[in-house]
Amino acid sequence: MxxxxxxxxxxxxxxxxxxxxxxxxxxxxxxxxxxxxxxxxxxxxxxxxxxxxxxxxxxxxxxxxxxxxxxxxxxxxxxxxxxxxxxxxxxxxxxxxxxxxxxxxxxxxxxxxxxxxxxxxxxxxxxxxxxxxxxxxxxxxxxxxxxxxxxxxxxxxxxxxxxxxxxxxxxxxxxxxxxxxxxxxxxxxxxxxxxxxxxxxxxPDPPRDTRDSGPMLALPGPGLWIPGLVAFCALMGEGVVNDWGAVYLREVTGSSPGAAGLGYAVFSAGMVLGRLSADRIRTRLGTVRFTVACAALAGAGAVTPIASPTTPAGFTGYALLGLGMAAVIPVVFAHAAARRPDTPGPAIAAVSAIGYVGFLAGPPLIGALASTTTLRTAMLVLPTLMLTMGILATRLRRPGSPPS
Known part of the structure; x- marks a missing residue:
């Protein structure tokens, strides 16, 4: 009893x-x-x-x-x-x-x-x-x-x-x-x-006996270059859409100023929807397949307004780009942190630093290419980035596997 x-x-x-x-x-x-x-x-x-x-x-x-x-x-x-x-x-x-x-x-x-x-x-x-x-x-x-x-x-x-x-x-x-x-x-x-x-x-942060030691600069190390380069592609693509998306709609598709401005709202809505649904889909697919699928979806969005330079195609493309790129950064941050479970902060910072280079470099690159060719040709950078991101995503390794 x-x-x-x-x-x-x-x-x-x-x-x-x-x-x-x-x-x-x-x-x-x-x-x-x-x-x-x-x-x-x-x-x-x-x-x-x-x-x-x-x-x-x-x-x-x-x-x-x-x-x-x-x-x-x-x-x-x-x-x-x-x-x-x-x-x-x-x-x-x-x-x-x-x-x-x-x-x-x-x-x-x-x-x-x-x-x-x-x-x-x-x-x-x-x-x-x-x-x-x-x-x-x-x-x-x-x-x-x-x-x-x-x-x-x-x-x-x-x-x-x-x-x-x-x-x-x-x-x-x-x-x-x-x-x-x-x-x-x-x-x-x-x-x-x-x-x-x-x-x-x-x-609570993970316990760390050596918190007062260690480098002050968080630089990419083994296992972080691949997620960093994935972030580079994603953030360069985001920077291009932020700065050139409305311009493309106005100058290439002939959209009205109001419609051109609405293009960014469509992209942002796609980002929100993608991020709200990302966790459930990632649970089912796993990191690699999910990121490859994101790259494929974003790649389709990048090609659409180039293949058909019209306002509806532009809106469709920007929505797909937003959906596809929405969750890439959360995924690579989580992946990088898993590779450094005791020090997730420096891992995230190192990946962010690589990605931010792409964010800064993308818009000027488009401007330089557009000045020597056309804006429509310059925007081929976007599908190229998404293809590269998909290829790199296949090399995202699980913690414990050989360093990338």
Missing amino acids: QKDLDVDHGRVARSGDDDRRRRTLRRQRLSVSAVFFLTGAAFATWASRVPAVQDRLDLSAGELAIALIGLSGGAFVGLPLVGGLVARYGSRTVLCAGLAVYLAALAALAYAPGLAALTVLLALFACGNTAVDVAMNTQGVLVERAYERPVLGGFHAMFSLGGIAGAVAGGLAASADIGIGRHFPPAALALSAVAAAAATSMA
């Missing part, structure tokens, strides 16, 4: 432990989702009001381009450093510090007195964004590891949704003629409140 009671008590205790674990995981997942959402919203807040910033400081197109060098330069320089910081101090600490810099810089952008200050603030904004990006993806990987099934795609979907929310809010503020001084600081304050709430339920 006593033995039966002891067994029952043991079952109740285990059941209680399982319930607590599930509740903890749900809180961690909700917190990381909130961070992804607010990060996307913060960047879209800036991006949606760039014309207002330009008008306030009376910047020419060339001067604005100089300021934007701070944005891209700060991000690129920060990536390898952030990986080392995550390894030493943990993703939660770096995430909180990065959010503080990121949101403070967003608020300060409203008061930049001139071009030099704007450039410096954009560099700080980008550095904070980079720190948040690496740290929140590390958190996402830790939550995914605890769930023992893919969830990282859903986090990236929250980033996209946050971007849409921030862009809509920015558009409404611009339509209401609300200045950035009355927009950026309140937005940063509201997002800071969300960040503070999310910080209370972050996933």
Whole structure:
């Protein structure tokens, strides 16, 4: 009789432990989702009001381009450093510090007195964004590891949704003629409140006895070059669509300005839908087959508007590109983290650094090719990238296999 009671008590205790674990995981997942959402919203807040910033400081197109060098330069320089910081101090600490810099810089952008200050603030904004990006993806990987099934795609979907929310809010503020001084600081304050709430339920970092040692620069090593090159192809493709997608619709397909602008919205909608469905599909297919399928889908999307330069074909192609490229980055981040289970942050940072080179290089490459040939010919870069990505994806190796 006593033995039966002891067994029952043991079952109740285990059941209680399982319930607590599930509740903890749900809180961690909700917190990381909130961070992804607010990060996307913060960047879209800036991006949606760039014309207002330009008008306030009376910047020419060339001067604005100089300021934007701070944005891209700060991000690129920060990536390898952030990986080392995550390894030493943990993703939660770096995430909180990065959010503080990121949101403070967003608020300060409203008061930049001139071009030099704007450039410096954009560099700080980008550095904070980079720190948040690496740290929140590390958190996402830790939550995914605890769930023992893919969830990282859903986090990236929250980033996209946050971007849409921030862009809509920015558009409404611009339509209401609300200045950035009355927009950026309140937005940063509201997002800071969300960040503070999310910080209370972050996933614990893996124990690391040598956290104070190790390199500060997170550079690609064995096993990370292939996922890094996959990220390079994906982010170069994304950069090309971001900067040249609307131009292609306008100049090659003859779309109206409104339709050309809508092309990016179609691409973004495809990205959101792809990221929301990615985790379930990846669970069934596995990393390699899933990434190859993504490359094939994106490749079909890249070819469509080139083969048939019409507005409907352009919309179809951009939707397929968004669907195909949506989950590639979450997948390679998860794959890289699995190759370095004790130090996922530096692995993600190293892969991000390779990918970001592609993101920066893609738009100028298209511009150079278009100036010597035609824009339609130059856009053949996109299907070439997707083909290369598919081939590289077949070489994504599981942890424990020979290094790539």
